Amino acid sequence: MLNYFNYFTEIEERFQQRRGSLLLLSTLDWALIETWREAGIPLDAALRGIDAAFDKYEARQKKGRMRRINGLAWCAQAVMEAAEELHEAAAGTANPASETRESGFEQERVAAHLEAAAAALDAATVAPEACTATAARLRELASEVRSEAHDLEALERTLTVLEEKLFAALTAAAPEDLLVGLKEHAARELAPYRSRMGAVQLRQVERQFVQKQLLVHYNLPRLSLFYMSQQ
Numbered sequence: 001m002l003n004y005f006n007y008f009t010e011i012e013e014r015f016q017q018r019r020g021s022l023l024l025l026s027t028l029d030w031a032l033i034e035t036w037r038e039a040g041i042p043l044d045a046a047l048r049g050i051d052a053a054f055d056k057y058e059a060r061q062k063k064g065r066m067r068r069i070n071g072l073a074w075c076a077q078a079v080m081e082a083a084e085e086l087h088e089a090a091a092g093t094a095n096p097a098s099e100t101r102e103s104g105f106e107q108e109r110v111a112a113h114l115e116a117a118a119a120a121l122d123a124a125t126v127a128p129e130a131c132t133a134t135a136a137r138l139r140e141l142a143s144e145v146r147s148e149a150h151d152l153e154a155l156e157r158t159l160t161v162l163e164e165k166l167f168a169a170l171t172a173a174a175p176e177d178l179l180v181g182l183k184e185h186a187a188r189e190l191a192p193y194r195s196r197m198g199a200v201q202l203r204q205v206e207r208q209f210v211q212k213q214l215l216v217h218y219n220l221p222r223l224s225l226f227y228m229s230q231q
Contacts, residue, residue, distance in 0.1 A: 007043055008033055008226055014047050015072055018054040027216075028189040029072040031208035035201060037226065041083045048086075049079030073193035076201065107145050110155070113228040114142040117221040126218050130169030134162055138223070152225065159223040166223075167211050174214060182210045182217075 011033055012025050025033075036046055053075035069075075118138040124131035141158065144150060171179065186209040190202060197205070215222065 007037055010043060011046050014050050018050060019069060025072060027212055028209055031205050031212055032072055034208045035204040042086060045083035045086045046079050049082035050075045052082060053078035073196060076197045111142040111145045114138045117223050120221045124220055127169040127173040130166055134166050137162060156225055163223045170214050182213045186210055
């Protein structure tokens with residue numbers, strides 16, 4: 001996983017840099033980044049794709065006035081193309097030596113992240129059994145992280161499983177009209193970008209969007225270390 005715990009931040013910064021002005025990423029944008037991460041798209045491919053999309057846009061812009069790029073989804077196709085190019089370039093080559101860059105994920109910070117998520121789950125007003133069980137497991141993991149060196153990739157896999165189980169419980173407990181409303185919201189947000197994403201990616205982004213909005217609705221945290229505070 002190397003330094004990919006900065007995945008979200010670096011993509012956001014590159015998008016804002018190329019756009020030339022501060023534009024906070026939307027829930028849809030964050031959901032898209034999550035699908036790239038889950039698909040194993042390297043950070044370098046995501047950054048190259050963003051650059052390629054903006055390079056192409058700026059070249060066309062010189063020929064006439066065009067709307068400003070207002071969403072990361074504009075870069076989705078270019079990111080997938082960059083990922084494929086990197087994959088083809090790496091085919092048949094030996095794996096590079098492991099990097100030893102500082103990840104910034106000291107044991108105490110990781111444990112504090114897990115305990116903060118557990119505290120938020122304790123206060124949940126929906127799916128109480130699932131939230132309580134998840135909170136207890138997070139505190140166990142926090143204790144393990146403090147007591148010994150922990151494999152962050154293995155920990156992230158465990159957190160992914162816990163999140164998926166939590167999402168399933170929340171979805172089962174949520175009112176039908178809430179879920180329908182979130183899916184309709186996702187469809188409206190995705191409408192301008194349907195021509196730039198494949199059917200599979202569209203479904204993945206919609207799922208991530210609904211899950212993130214469900215957590216926001218119930219004021220619940222993300223468990224993944226990718227969401228850990230950088231402070």
